[in-house]
Amino acid sequence: MEIQKKKAVIAHRGASGYLPEHTLPTKAMAYAMGADYLEQDIVLSKDDVPIVIHDIHLETVTDVAQKFPKKKRKDGRFYVIDFTFWELKQLNVSERFDPVTSKAVFPNRFPAFTSTFKLHSLQEEIEFIQGLNKSTGKNIGIYPEIKEPEFHRKEGKDISKIVLKILNNCGYNTKKDNCILQCFDVKELKRIRNVFKSELFLVQLTEFKNDEKLEKIATYADGIGPWIHQILDGKDKNGKWKISNLVANAHKLNLIVHAYTFRADQFGDFNSFEALLHVALYEANVDGVFTDFPDKVVDFINKN
Numbered sequence: 001m002e003i004q005k006k007k008a009v010i011a012h013r014g015a016s017g018y019l020p021e022h023t024l025p026t027k028a029m030a031y032a033m034g035a036d037y038l039e040q041d042i043v044l045s046k047d048d049v050p051i052v053i054h055d056i057h058l059e060t061v062t063d064v065a066q067k068f069p070k071k072k073r074k075d076g077r078f079y080v081i082d083f084t085f086w087e088l089k090q091l092n093v094s095e096r097f098d099p100v101t102s103k104a105v106f107p108n109r110f111p112a113f114t115s116t117f118k119l120h121s122l123q124e125e126i127e128f129i130q131g132l133n134k135s136t137g138k139n140i141g142i143y144p145e146i147k148e149p150e151f152h153r154k155e156g157k158d159i160s161k162i163v164l165k166i167l168n169n170c171g172y173n174t175k176k177d178n179c180i181l182q183c184f185d186v187k188e189l190k191r192i193r194n195v196f197k198s199e200l201f202l203v204q205l206t207e208f209k210n211d212e213k214l215e216k217i218a219t220y221a222d223g224i225g226p227w228i229h230q231i232l233d234g235k236d237k238n239g240k241w242k243i244s245n246l247v248a249n250a251h252k253l254n255l256i257v258h259a260y261t262f263r264a265d266q267f268g269d270f271n272s273f274e275a276l277l278h279v280a281l282y283e284a285n286v287d288g289v290f291t292d293f294p295d296k297v298v299d300f301i302n303k304n
Helices: 024-033 122-136 149-154 159-169 186-194 246-252 273-283 294-303
Strands: 008-011 037-044 050-052 141-146 180-183 201-205 223-225 232-235 241-243 256-262 288-291
Touching: 008 024, 008 294, 024 037, 024 122, 024 294, 037 122, 037 159, 050 122, 050 159, 122 141, 122 159, 141 159, 149 159, 159 186, 180 186, 186 201, 201 256, 223 246, 241 273, 246 256, 256 273, 273 288, 273 294, 288 294
Parallel strands: 008 037, 008 288, 037 141, 141 180, 180 201, 201 223, 223 256, 256 288
Antiparallel strands: 037 050, 232 241
């Protein structure tokens, strides 16, 4: 496929700069803000229900330690995979916090431990998004991520097989369907393409500069999801940002590039969030960004 001309806005865990991540309210907010895709991180429950949550653990975003204190493992952590879907539904979700100090990771975001938010399944979120697509006449996409497949395999579960079945049943089967499936695990993404014969649009997430070579990625994936610091490598002596050749090389191989993670309350050495977006989107020429603040990125793109 040709590299897309429109810059994609991917709501990172929803509008997570405003509401607790991966809750349905934050997905609704991101939808209303005009994001092109809503992201779903996926972990399996004990009874094989794909749950939308970022980590395989529960104690950094829920009150699991108070509700089920006896269910923590020897390492002191509470694992999603040790709880049934019904049990997970009993938990309250909070803005991300440090379980030792109880302090919020992002202190200026939604107040931790307030209001009522719940965990939900992938099926529930897809129904929610498809319902909004029907009622609004829009066609907002989903962007699921298979989380830690090797961990699930050691626990006796094949997360990709379960997730692919749900996606297929919900009408996401080919690259024409508005679904991008992502994973950090190279072996697993290859397995999704080659063993399961999935025809979905696949994105290989990357984190370090010594990741799988682009030429190899192009044989099984349709795009890459690099960390922004793989693209921007500090400033030169004149104060201009140095841009790696990653995006250009990916485009030569017909791979799209969706970079992560863009936060309006964390923009590093840039003078502003808009300055970061300008360099990433228009100087480095990434095709889209994962952001906690989809409204700000949508506004920025519309103005440019």
